[in-house]
Amino acid sequence: MDRNPKQTKYIDMKTAIPGPQAQVLLERRMANIPRGPFNTLPTFAAKGEGALLTDVDGNTFIDFAGAIGSLNVGHCPPKVVEALKAQLDQYLHPCFHVMMYEPYVALAEKLNALTPGDHKKKTIFLNSGAEAVENAVKIARKYTGRRAVISFERGFHGRTYMAMSLTSKVKPYKNGFGPFAPDTYKMPYPYYYRAPSGMSRDEVDDQILQKFEDFFLAEVPGEEVAAIILEPVQGEGGFVIPTVRFIQGVKALCEKYGILLIADEVQTGFGRTGKNFAMEHYGVVPDLMTMSKSIAAGLPISAVTGRAEIMDAPGIGEIGGTYGGSPLGCVAALKVIEMLEEERLAERAVSIGSAVSERFLLLQQEVGCIGDVRTLGAMSAIELVKNPVTKVPDKELTTRVLQEAHQHGVIVMGAGIYSNVIRILSPLVITNEQLAEGLDVLEQAVKACTSKNIPS
Numbered sequence: 029m030d031r032n033p034k035q036t037k038y039i040d041m042k043t044a045i046p047g048p049q050a051q052v053l054l055e056r057r058m059a060n061i062p063r064g065p066f067n068t069l070p071t072f073a074a075k076g077e078g079a080l081l082t083d084v085d086g087n088t089f090i091d092f093a094g095a096i097g098s099l100n101v102g103h104c105p106p107k108v109v110e111a112l113k114a115q116l117d118q119y120l121h122p123c124f125h126v127m128m129y130e131p132y133v134a135l136a137e138k139l140n141a142l143t144p145g146d147h148k149k150k151t152i153f154l155n156s157g158a159e160a161v162e163n164a165v166k167i168a169r170k171y172t173g174r175r176a177v178i179s180f181e182r183g184f185h186g187r188t189y190m191a192m193s194l195t196s197k198v199k200p201y202k203n204g205f206g207p208f209a210p211d212t213y214k215m216p217y218p219y220y221y222r223a224p225s226g227m228s229r230d231e232v233d234d235q236i237l238q239k240f241e242d243f244f245l246a247e248v249p250g251e252e253v254a255a256i257i258l259e260p261v262q263g264e265g266g267f268v269i270p271t272v273r274f275i276q277g278v279k280a281l282c283e284k285y286g287i288l289l290i291a292d293e294v295q296t297g298f299g300r301t302g303k304n305f306a307m308e309h310y311g312v313v314p315d316l317m318t319m320s321k322s323i324a325a326g327l328p329i330s331a332v333t334g335r336a337e338i339m340d341a342p343g344i345g346e347i348g349g350t351y352g353g354s355p356l357g358c359v360a361a362l363k364v365i366e367m368l369e370e371e372r373l374a375e376r377a378v379s380i381g382s383a384v385s386e387r388f389l390l391l392q393q394e395v396g397c398i399g400d401v402r403t404l405g406a407m408s409a410i411e412l413v414k415n416p417v418t419k420v421p422d423k424e425l426t427t428r429v430l431q432e433a434h435q436h437g438v439i440v441m442g443a444g445i446y447s448n449v450i451r452i453l454s455p456l457v458i459t460n461e462q463l464a465e466g467l468d469v470l471e472q473a474v475k476a477c478t479s480k481n482i483p484s
Contacts, residue, residue: 038080038462039437039469040088046070047085066200068093068441069434076103079458081439090466092440094453097263097295100322101367102455108325108363115359124153124353131358135331138365142304143333145313150339152332153353157294157320158186160330161257163347164316165190167332168255168288171341175210176253180217182265182445185257185292194257197264197445213248215239217262218270221400221411222419233274240281250285255316260306263295266444267402267409267451275310288315288338294330295407298322298364299374299456302381302405309404325364329357373456377406380463384408384452387467397425397478408452409443410474421446425478432473438466 046054050071071083079102082088094100101108115131124132136151143149154160165177179185179194186192187201193209195201202208216236223232244250256278262268282289291314296306300322307314315338320330328351332339367373381403388410392398399413412429414420426448433440443451450470454463 038088038090038465040086041435041437042086045083045087045435047083047087049084053084069439078102078105079455079462087437089437089439090454090458090462090469092438092452092454092466092470094322094455095326096321096441097300097453098321098326100298100300100373100456101325101364102457103326105325105363105367105457107367108360111359111363112327112356115355119355121351121354121356123350125348125350129355129358131355131362132353135353135358135361138362139319139331139333142365143317144305144307145335147313148336149333150336151334152339152347153358154330154332154349155328155351156186156330157292157318158188158191159349159352160294160318160320160332161185161191161194161290161292162188164257164290164318164332164334165194165255166347167334167338167341168290168316170346171338172254172286172288174252174254176213176248177211178213178215178253178256180258180262181214182217182219182262182268183214183257183259183292184262184264185259186294195264213243215243217258217265217268218274219266219268221402229271230273233271233277236274237277237281240278244285250281250287253285253287255288255290256282257290257292259292259296260310261296261301261404261407263407263451264443266411266446266449267404267407269402269404272310275307275312279312282315290314290316290318292318294318294320295453299368299377300405300453301407302374302378304368304374306404306407323364324357324360327354327357327360329354329361371457374405376456380406380454380456380458381408383460383463384467387471391471391474395474395478397422397474406452406454406456410450410452411444412448412450412474421448423447426450428477429470429473432476433470436469436473438469438473440470 053072074084075082079091081091139151140149181196183196185194190209193212218232220229291307293305297319316334318332385401385403388401396416397412399416399419400411402409412422412426414422426442441451443449
């Protein structure tokens with residue numbers, strides 16, 4: 029890579045990846061842990077701070093992955109760490125189902141106030157995004173007395189049974205794990221970059237919304253559908269962003285047929301898209317919302333928040349879980365929300381996304397491999413193709429670019445149904461200097477791995 033090491037301010041690469049200490053740990057990992065859990069980098073963390081992560085060999089990286097969008101407030105935010113230490117001196121886990129505790133109630137109050145809509149809401153806490161999705165579906169079915177649930181192509185909702193059934197990408201998430209949950213169906217989701225040539229966004233939206241009406245006639249009556257679940261920006265699907273018109277059209281269908289709308293904000297929530305929650309961009313209030321990832325700075329906790337009458341549909345003991353809403357997760361989440369408000373992190377997300385877009389829209393003019401640049405707040409993606417005219421996905425190039433960036437000190441991940449999207453989920457507390465340095469590395473990685481000439 030053609031980079032002047034004197035310009036590096038934060039990245040400090042002492043070894044190749046993996047370094048000697050990491051290699052020893054890799055051997056232990058392979059001997060004792062199944063191959064199934066994937067790893068983005070072949071190394072091991074030693075210390076994290078803000079947008080920086082240092083491995084066991086002393087290599088310091090700029091983190092553009094943020095634990096797959098779990099660290100909007102960064103690694104080890106001091107306010108969260110301080111709150112956790114204070115909680116450790118009180119109690120660890122009396123279990124909310126045995127003896128209740130105030131942080132659970134306080135966090136529910138916060139989310140009921142913070143999430144879209146001024147109606148009466150209630151919140152339950154669980155452990156993971158997938159578990160939140162599972163329970164949102166249970167609640168929707170209980171309230172409506174209906175069984176069918178509709179999700180979208182390219183959607184990702186988790187790896188547990190119902191969540192996996194609602195997820196779209198076969199490999200690696202579903203391959204060989206069937207049969208899947210019954211009464212789950214998938215509809216197309218707008219992907220304007222890959223729409224037929226000459227087709228407008230309005231036409232794409234109208235075609236999909238009409239497919240719903242056709243589906244209700246041919247497959248399952250609308251009156252038998254409990255819920256439609258969607259990501260307001262598709263995450264694993266490639267950071268695909270729909271129009272306001274489309275999301276409002278889906279909401280109108282829900283209202284027409286008495287269907288509940290579940291917004292999966294696991295990856296989009298807590299300031300990531302430039303709003304507290306991505307649904308705010310569309311002027312649509314969902315009936316139920318699932319949250320996790322950045323809710324608690326990386327601690328395992330998730331939530332379902334929804335209309336009070338819907339959330340109260342299950343009887344006593346019908347929803348819950350031993351570790352759901354752990355005290356540590358609750359106090360961490362309360363501090364995260366405090367940081368979100370005090371440090372105006374949603375506004376910061378907009379400036380981060382603007383910097384990413386500006387950089388890669390300029391690079392798109394130099395290289396022929398960048399097909400599309402998509403950003404909503406700091407949820408940013410670069411889609412790589414073999415040819416900008418044919419738009420053939422370039423999975424192999426994407427893999428090389430990611431590996432090149434990793435070796436030069438930037439942690440970044442791929443996404444997309446074709447595995448040809450580079451996604452950027454840097455902590456929102458990243459400094460301008462760290463962001464610029466990381467983008468320098470990523471830009472050079474793209475240039476190093478592809479031709480600079482755009483095909484004629």
